[in-house]
Amino acid sequence: MTAEAVIAEMTSSSLPDWVFPPPQGFAAEDLDHLPDLPAHTELIDGSLVFVAPQRDFHSLVLYRLHVELDRFAPADHKVRQEMSVKLGPRQRPEPDLIVLAPGTFTGSEVTYFDAADVVLAVEVISPESALRDTKRKPVLYAEAGIPHFWLVEETQGKATVVVHELSPTTRSYVVTGIHHDRLKLSVPFPIDFDVATLYEP
Structure with a gap:
């Protein structure tokens, strides 16, 4: 199955809320309330930044x-x-x-x-x-x-x-x-x- 097909099968209800950022971006306090964020997620300029596995x-x-x-x-x-x-x-x-x-x-x-x-x-x-x-x-x-x-x-x-x-x-x-x-x-x-x-x- 292609990536496009996988995305097409997904519905907004099956994805966490943080996949869809608010128009003004996230606020610093949001990191404490967004469920199931990956560990060590950062907020820079209102955007979520995810950390890759470390060397x-x-x-x-x-x-x-x-x-x-x-x-x-x-x-x-x-x-x-x-x-x-x-x-x-x-x-x-x-x-x-x-x-x-x-x-x-x-x-x-x-x-x-x-x-x-x-x-x-x-x-x-x-x-x-x-x-x-x-x-x-x-x-x-x-x-x-x-x-x-x-x-x-x-x-x-x-x-x-x-x-x-x-x-x-x-x-x-x-x-x-x-x-x-x-x-x-x-x-x-x-x-x-x-x-x-x-x-x-």
């Missing part, structure tokens, strides 16, 4: 970077993995990692955090999301005022961490370092580890 590089780097951030983050900061962040009425992306500011409310019922809660957002680039991770999401994070952004990319089978800091004048990110071997920073808190250990297959 070994992405999975391993994400795990090891989470461990390093937990190790170095001050006790009053919290590290969260794959939690969405509300940046605006129609923006609710899901960074791979975030570090939360002191005093941020957390609990089992929390489904997202506000941009003001986030001091660092991290994206580990995947082939299918490379354009979003390197172009659209950094702009959204900067406009929402998240002060620090890291982009982790694969370079010749190894991890590279590109560190960005928010310019208060332009409200955009400035690259402050490209780290292939060692990541040693004083902001958003002191951190020092070997980047090469993030991916050792």
